[in-house]
Amino acid sequence: MEIQRRTRCMVAGLCLLIVLMMAVPAQAHKIMVFGYLDEGQVRLEGYFADGKKAENSLVEVFGPDGSKLLEGRTDTQGTFAFPMPDVPQVRIVLSASMGHRAECTVEGERKAPVRPPVTAKPAAASRPAAGDAANTRAREATVPERISTVQPESLREDAAAPCASGLTEQQVRTIVAQELDRKLGPLRREVAHLAQPQTSLTDILGGIGYIAGIMGLIMYFKARRGGRA
Amino acid sequence: MHISEGICSPPVLAAGLGLALAGVAYGLRKIDAPDIPKVGVLSSAFFVASLIHVPIGPTSVHLVLNGLMGVLLGWAAFPAIMIALLLQGVLFQYGGLTTLGINTVNMALPAVICYYLFRGMVRAEGVKKAALAGFASGFVSISLSLLGVATTLVLTQKAFLITAKVVLIAHVPVMVIEGLITAFVLVFLKKVKPEIIEG
Numbered sequence: 001m002e003i004q005r006r007t008r009c010m011v012a013g014l015c016l017l018i019v020l021m022m023a024v025p026a027q028a029h030k031i032m033v034f035g036y037l038d039e040g041q042v043r044l045e046g047y048f049a050d051g052k053k054a055e056n057s058l059v060e061v062f063g064p065d066g067s068k069l070l071e072g073r074t075d076t077q078g079t080f081a082f083p084m085p086d087v088p089q090v091r092i093v094l095s096a097s098m099g100h101r102a103e104c105t106v107e108g109e110r111k112a113p114v115r116p117p118v119t120a121k122p123a124a125a126s127r128p129a130a131g132d133a134a135n136t137r138a139r140e141a142t143v144p145e146r147i148s149t150v151q152p153e154s155l156r157e158d159a160a161a162p163c164a165s166g167l168t169e170q171q172v173r174t175i176v177a178q179e180l181d182r183k184l185g186p187l188r189r190e191v192a193h194l195a196q197p198q199t200s201l202t203d204i205l206g207g208i209g210y211i212a213g214i215m216g217l218i219m220y221f222k223a224r225r226g227g228r229a
Numbered sequence: 230m231h232i233s234e235g236i237c238s239p240p241v242l243a244a245g246l247g248l249a250l251a252g253v254a255y256g257l258r259k260i261d262a263p264d265i266p267k268v269g270v271l272s273s274a275f276f277v278a279s280l281i282h283v284p285i286g287p288t289s290v291h292l293v294l295n296g297l298m299g300v301l302l303g304w305a306a307f308p309a310i311m312i313a314l315l316l317q318g319v320l321f322q323y324g325g326l327t328t329l330g331i332n333t334v335n336m337a338l339p340a341v342i343c344y345y346l347f348r349g350m351v352r353a354e355g356v357k358k359a360a361l362a363g364f365a366s367g368f369v370s371i372s373l374s375l376l377g378v379a380t381t382l383v384l385t386q387k388a389f390l391i392t393a394k395v396v397l398i399a400h401v402p403v404m405v406i407e408g409l410i411t412a413f414v415l416v417f418l419k420k421v422k423p424e425i426i427e428g
Binding site: 030031093095100101102103197199203204206207208210211212214215218219222223 | 231233234235236257260261262265266268269272273276277280308312313316317320321322323324
C-alpha cells in the first residue's frame with residue numbers, strides 16, 4: 001500500500017513537471033498598460049502578458065479629482081494617444097473583454113519655475129555677465145527634470161541678435177528641445193515598459209512551495225483530528 | 230477568465246466570496262489525508278496552467294484545467310483552486326484579491342458539476358470511456374466557467390448577454406483544447422496508475 005502511494009505521487013509529480021517546463025518561458029496572462037509623455041502627447045500601449053496587443057480596447061482617462069476627461073479605443077497595435085490635458089496627473093484605465101482591466105498613471109510636464117528677469121548689463125561684458133546671471137539662476141531656480149517647451153531666460157542680453165550661423169539663441173534652444181523630445185520619446189517608452197512587473201521562475205517555484213506547505217498544514221490538522229489514515 | 234480588480238460591484242464580490250468560502254469549507258471536510266498529495270499536485274498544476282497561452286484571434290487565453298481537477302478531486306477542487314488563485318493574485322498580480330471569491334466560484338463550481346456528471350464514466354472499465362469523459366469534462370467545465378464569468382459581468386452591468394454569447398463562441402477552440410488535454414491526462418493516469426482516479 002505504501003509503495004503504491006509513493007509511485008502515485010511520483011507519476012503525478014512527473015505530469016506536473018511537464019506542465020512546468022512548458023510554462024516557464026511564458027508569463028502570467030493578464031492585460032497590461034503603460035503610458036508615457038511624448039512631445040506633449042500622452043501615448044499608451046495595451047498588451048497581454050504573452051505579447052499580444054490589446055486591440056480595440058476601451059481607454060478611459062481620469063483626472064486627479066476622479067472626473068472622466070476623455071475616452072476612446074486602442075487601434076490594431078494596441079496604442080492610443082491624446083494631448084496631455086492641463087492637469088498634473090492623469091489616470092488611464094484600459095478594459096478588455098472578459099473582465100480584463102489595467103491601470104497606469106502619467107505625470108504631466110513639470111515646468112521650470114518662473115525666473116526673475118536678469119538685470120541689464122553693458123553689452124561689452126558679455127561673458128562675465130553670463131557667468132553672474134547663471135549663478136543667480138542656479139540659486140533661485142531648480143533644474144527642470146523634463147525638457148520643457150517654456151523658453152528659459154537667455155544667457156546673452158543680445159540673444160535676439162543672430163549669431164554667426166544666422167540663428168538666434170532662442171531658435172537654437174527650440175531646435176535642441178525638439179530634437180531631445182524626439183530622441184527621448186522611445187526611451188521613455190522603454191522605461192515605462194520595463195517598469196511593468198515581470199513574472200519569473202522564482203515566483204512559480206515560490207507558489208508551488210506555498211501550495212506544498214499549505215497541503216502539509218491541512219494534512220497535519222486532519223491527522224490531529226484522527227481522520228482516516 | 231480571471232476577473233480583474235475594480236470591475237465588479239461590492240455586492241457581487243461579497244456574494245462570490247461567501248459562496249466560495251462555503252464551497253472551500255465543504256471541500257476541506259471531504260478531503261481524506263491520503264488524498265492530500267493529489268490535491269497539492271493538481272493545485273500546483275492549476276497554478277502553473279495559467280501561464281500556458283493559447284492565442285485565439287485578437288486575444289489570447291490560457292489553460293484552466295478545472296475539468297481535470299473536478300473529475301479527480303470532486304469537492305476538494307474548491308480549496309485547491311482558491312489556494313492557487315490566491316497565490317496567482319499575490320505573486321503574478323493575476324486576477325485580484327477582492328475578486329478571489331467570484332473567480333473561485335466561476336472555476337470551482339463547474340469543476341464540481343463535472344465531477345458529478347462524469348465521475349461514473351471515468352471510473353468505468355476501459356480507456357475509451359475515460360478518454361470521452363475526460364474530453365467532455367474539459368469541454369463542459371470551460372463552457373460553464375465562461376458562462377459564470379459572463380453572468381458575473383452582466384450582474385455588474387458591465388457586459389450584455391449578446392457580448393456573452395459572442396465570447397462563448399470565440400472560446401470554442403479553448404474548450405476543445407482543454408477537453409483534449411483532460412482526455413490525454415486521464416488516459417495516461419488510467420493506464421499507469423488507475424488508483425489516482427478512484428477515491
